Amino acid sequence: MDGDAGPEQHGCVHYRRGCKIRAPCCGEVFGCRHCHNEAKDSLEVSVHDRHVLPRHDIKLVICSLCNKEQDVQQDCANCGACLGKYFCAKCNFFDDDVSKNQFHCDGCGICRTGGAENFYHCGRCGCCYTTTLKDSHRCVDGAMHHNCPVCMEYLFDSMKAISVLHCGHTIHLECLYEMRAHQQFSCPVCLRSACNMSDIWQKLDQQVAASPMPAIYQKKMVWILCNDCGVTSNVQFHILAHKCPGCSSYNTRQTRGDPAACSRV
Incomplete structure (x- = not known):
């Protein structure tokens, strides 16, 4: 690297900046806290030694131009170089790429x-x-x-x-x-549809209509729970899918029976 390039040419894979950090937890020097966390909180590290560095814990930075170690500040106390065109004293954060509109x-x-x-x-x-x-x-x-x-x-x-x-x-x-x-369209947390599925439901309508069940199953009824509206319904069984009569969603799952029956004796 050209020695006259200036601190803006320094940085790490995460940020372009004019300084490194001294991690207070382990005393080692890293390009940024993400570099620290990737090295110290990985599967290669013993579970007892893994740790992360919160952004607010950073107290010391090292100028990439003159190697002066100093308190967190925007300009180097030794050579005056700007350590980051964007600087946040609350987060102890530096970044030269201001196009991100931080x-x-x-x-x-x-x-x-x-x-x-x-x-x-x-x-x-x-x-x-x-x-x-x-x-x-x-x-x-x-x-x-x-x-x-x-x-x-x-x-x-x-x-x-x-x-x-x-x-x-x-x-x-x-x-x-x-x-x-992988054809997964439901929220992994609550199982509701993750996006507008109306076009998919219309295609399923057509597929169900074009695939009548054999006579032995035409009177078979099943209880379903709709993942989208939360309503339990008794609907006609179909091998392809079961449509919620309330919200027209096919994001349903078969249940054991009428939940209201639990209170009847």
């Missing part, structure tokens, strides 16, 4: 990307949503404060894109695409 959300307590004008913080969900979802999203307490139901990575401070399902639960966008590639 901003600090006091509600979340962390920095996010995409521009503060394009997001709003929902107090009940405890996370930020795009302004287009302000009046339409389904509120779920602590929607982001849990692991992705597919890959189990903690969503709140994940660097990956996150999708909000129709039910209000959250999941990594790439995990959602992986589910769809």
